[in-house]
Amino acid sequence: MAQNRPITTNLLTVAEIAAQMRVSKMTVYRLVRSGALNGIRFGRSYRVRETDVQEYLKSVSPGH
Secondary structure (H helix, E strand, C coil): CCCCCCCCCCEEEHHHHHHHHCCCHHHHHHHHHHCCCCCEEECCEEEEEHHHHHHHHHHHCCCC
């Protein structure tokens, strides 16, 4: 069942995330599929909340 929490941030595409993180799109797909990065599936594509990307980057940044 779908969660009832509102989407209050931007949803980014895999391509946008890959460009922001400077990795390949396949790397982003792997992160989403492994659960390391929370993603929402829309048909055959994924979207990720911008805040989830920021949280992931903070968790893997050295010194944090």
